[in-house]
Amino acid sequence: ISSQYKNSVNLIGAVVRPGSYQWHQGKRISDVLKSVRGDLLPQADLSYGLLVREININGDIEVHQFDVALAIIKNSENDLALNANDKILVFSEFEEKQDEKLTLAATGSGTKKDTSIEQAATQGENSNQLSAASYTPYSRNNLLAPIIKKLKRQASTEQAIQLVEINGSVTYPGVYPLTIGGEVADLVTAAGGLLESAYTKQAEITRMVDGDASKVEHIKIDFDQVVNGNEQNRIALQSKDSLNIFAIPNWQENVKVTLKGELLFPGTYTIRRGETLTNLLERAGGFSDFAEQKAAVFIRQSVKQQEQQQLARLATELRRDVASKSFQDSVSSSALSYDEMNKLLNDLASVEAVGRLVIDLPLIANNQQNLVLQDGDTLYVPSKxxxxxxxxxxxxxxxxxxxxxxxxxxxxxxxxxxxxxxxxxxxxxxxxxxxxxxxxxxxxxxxxxxxxxxxxxxxxxxMDAGHMDKLTLWSTATQILYQLGVAVAAIGSL
CATH class of the missing domain: 3.10.560.10 (Outer membrane lipoprotein wza domain like)
Structure with missing residues (x-):
């Protein structure tokens, strides 16, 4: 059995039949992966694959990168020759779980991987617990974690750590293995490619000078020339290189703002960066004859998030305060009953914040006050x-x-x-x-x-807070509920 596994290669990731395959001299990737549709899962990333190879008796590894699709069609540069015990990794083109829509927000992080090379090993050690709740089984995060951990451990004074980093306008910024012969274009491919916002005229490599962490140099590169130019323009990566892909100046995704109610042309508008509500009202044709400008309700998502956090904090504090009271005065006729207290607590805990930003719409409409719009803003203008x-x-x-x-x-x-x-x-x-x-x-x-x-x-x-064993939070709680209720009623009247 040991002889059988010694003469084998392992196929891992977004493939139809993962596992061990017999190895023989001269075997190549195309002998294991023969068909895109027959051997790969639908979500497989056809641009990025890794071959992990043991290089000595200690089990130290080196990593080779290849294009999965080109390897299958036997492109000589990508259809790498295999050695015994090689591991072939095929990644999913998705990081986040598509079915449950889970992200790392539940664990206190974003959906992007940790972008610190020095912390990469810690990420690898905790990956089983962290990624099981957040990433697809064949995501970069899951499959790369043990490789990054191994490269971190085998680094020594004789061999620098074989890790590089990419940040900025790429699909999956983070820490990646430094592959044999790895260049800037390879790292961009590993990171899932450029985003629409990427500025391709310029990028920057931060590099340690002679391996001294206290001395770094910042290398400006013409990204187009490095990736698409001739071989003389290509730049090989070195240990601990950090590649930063800049965003197009003043770039923003399509920012949408919604106008509802008594306007000549209500609807959803795409705005430019820095556009004000005054400008947008002009584009919408102004108000109808029935508009009540003073009663307008302006909703902002960032305000809504703050309100929701405040409500959750207030509900927790209030419930704790109620639980700590002795209710010794509950026998008095003026005290609230347990059912009344519990109802208000439940109402406060379940209420959804509105996110109302108080504005003076008549002043804004007359260009006497500016309000710069943000993505997701909504203006409701009710009738008189x-x-x-x-x-x-x-x-x-x-x-x-x-x-x-x-x-x-x-x-x-x-x-x-x-x-x-x-x-x-x-x-x-x-x-x-x-x-x-x-x-x-x-x-x-x-x-x-x-x-x-x-x-x-x-x-x-x-409500007089004195009727609740002097719970000072009651007044705040009721006021918030009333004000939220007024905003909801105003929106509901449209």
Whole structure:
């Protein structure tokens, strides 16, 4: 049996029949991989394959790179001759699992591999646990990890570490084995090729001088000439070289912004870098005659992520605070019941952030204020409002027809008055544009408070935190829920 395996080669990766194959003198890659459709899986990367070869009795290895498709058609440069115990690796052209859409976000990293050569060995040692939840079985991350680990271990004073690095505008930046005769073009192929954003006129190699980590040189190269020029322009890679592929200056992918509601031409627009909302509103033909600019809702994805993190943190803190209280005052008639507490906690934990960025759309539309747009931004412009909403600790939370001259106190009376646990000293107004208005005086019920109200506003009566064993987080929690609710209602009215 040992003799049989000694005279064999191993086929690993995105192939139909992986395993050991008999070796004989003169055998080549094309004798093992004879057909693209017959021997390779559909996801196989036809441009990048590796041959790993043991070079001494200690099991040290060297790595050769070849083009899988060209090897199959017996191209002499890529159809490498095989030695006993060689390993042929065929990679998937995908890194991320396509079925479950999993990424390394769950483990605290991005989908790209660690791009530090010095940390490559650590990545290899932890690869089984890390990549099992994130990458396809035949991804570069999975198949390269043991090779990188081996190359790291066999490095010595006599032989520099055979690893190189590539960063920038390539599909899979990271650390790769330095292959025999490896050049810049080979490393780009290993990294899955260039992205659309790659700047091909210039790239940079950072290289250690005479193997001294304290001395480096930065070599500027014309990428087009190095890859597509004659042999004299080709650049061989050295140990610990780091290749950086620049992005086209001011490059950005197609950035989409959505306009909805009362505009002449609502829809999804592709914008250029630095374009403002004022410019986009002009492209959209401006507002319809029924638009209520003051009540516009502007949604930004980065704000939504921040809000979601804040909600999760607040829910955790609030649940911990509730759990730590003794409930010794729960027998009092003013205290909230367990069911009420649990309901608010569950509401807070399950609510989805809106991501509303408060803007003054009339100022923006008149070019008196700038708002630079980002990918995923959405503007909702509702129709004219004629109502005032009252929410929170009132006996009948509802919406009333707006009438000039009606004060806050009048609307509270129309809603049945305040509940016992209402905090009447902290009543506030959420304006139609999402901002919060607090009066200059503490007298909320003066007649002149009617001047503070406009159609589309919402009067919020918060809960007195003293009714919850002085849990100071309750006030914050309820305010967030109210403001999110107002934003959702505004969007839902379109």
């Amino acid at each position: 409002r004629d109502s005032i909403s009252v929410v929170g600790e009132v006996n009948y939370a509802t919406t009333h027809l707006y009438k000039a001259g009606i004060s806050v106190d009048d609307y509270l009376k129309l809603s049945g008055g305040l509940k016992e646990r209402a905090d009447d000293d902290r009543i506030y107004i959420i304006k139609a544009n999402g901002s919060v208005k607090i009066p200059n005086t503490g007298n909320w019920f003066a007649v002149n408070n009617s001047e503070q109200l406009e159609a589309g506003d919402t009067i919020v009566v918060p």
